Amino acid sequence: MVYFEIFDNFGEILTTLYIVDLIIQENSNFVTFWEQYNRMFMMAQTNPSKYNITSKNLKKVMKFCGRIFSNILSGNLFDNYLDGLCKTIMEETGSKFVFGNKTFRDKYLEYIKYKIDLVNVKLNTPGDMQAHQAYMTLLINYSLYRKIFDEQDSKLYKSIWSLQKMCPIIILYNNLSLNPG
Numbered sequence: 001m002v003y004f005e006i007f008d009n010f011g012e013i014l015t016t017l018y019i020v021d022l023i024i025q026e027n028s029n030f031v032t033f034w035e036q037y038n039r040m041f042m043m044a045q046t047n048p049s050k051y052n053i054t055s056k057n058l059k060k061v062m063k064f065c066g067r068i069f070s071n072i073l074s075g076n077l078f079d080n081y082l083d084g085l086c087k088t089i090m091e092e093t094g095s096k097f098v099f100g101n102k103t104f105r106d107k108y109l110e111y112i113k114y115k116i117d118l119v120n121v122k123l124n125t126p127g128d129m130q131a132h133q134a135y136m137t138l139l140i141n142y143s144l145y146r147k148i149f150d151e152q153d154s155k156l157y158k159s160i161w162s163l164q165k166m167c168p169i170i171i172l173y174n175n176l177s178l179n180p181g
Contacts, residue, residue, distance in 0.1 A: 007111045011137035011144075018078045018140060019172050025075040026176065034073060037065065082147050089148075098148065105149050109156075112142055116159050123166040132170045135163060139170075139180060 024030050041062050044051045048058055071080060089098045098104060115138045122131035142160055146152065163180075170178045 001111075003107055004111050004114060007108065007115075007141055008137060011141040012133075014078065014081070014140045014144065015133075015136050015172075017081055018136075019176065020072065021075050021078050022172065022176055022178070024073055024077075030073055034069060041065075082144065086147060099150075108141075108145050108149075109153075112138070112145060112156065113159075115141065116156075116163070119163055120166075123163060132167065132172075135167055135180070136170050136172065136178070138163075 041058070044053060044058055045055075048055050051058075053061075071077065074080075115134070119131065119135045119138050122128045122134050125131070138160065142156075161181075168179065168181065170180060172178055
């Protein structure tokens with residue numbers, strides 16, 4: 001189905017955001033270097049001419065860096081994106097257009113059930129190199145589904161939970177892993 005590919009692609013994009021969050025959360029150097037940057041800004045504020053910058057330009061740089069920190073380096077990129085997506089949907093279309101759209105919800109649910117079956121097959125196939133990625137895409141899409149439609153289906157949850165027995169750790173990138181439980 002065409003929309004399955006759309007959900008897969010969107011899930012892969014969101015997975016990338018989630019991986020960036022994990023990299024930042026797992027690496028304490030980001031916080032250390034961010035604190036050093038802030039100390040440098042404070043030094044430059046006291047004597048801007050020494051650093052060959054105007055107060056106006058320094059404020060612009062500080063504002064830009066503040067946005068980078070709050071959007072990316074805070075380690076909440078994935079959550080912020082989902083919150084922003086829901087907010088944008090509400091502002092541009094209203095709650096009923098997407099959140100109350102039964103057809104869209106049913107198609108998304110159909111995709112998730114299809115993906116559960118596919119991931120189950122992939123995890124049971126020895127040597128399938130795409131199994132972890134497919135599992136992560138499923139988890140990301142399921143979290144988006146729950147965020148958009150705010151509903152919990154215990155059967156669906158148990159189906160996804162049962163996959164964890166076959167794959168208790170998802171290797172995302174190099175030594176970056178996720179425990180889906």
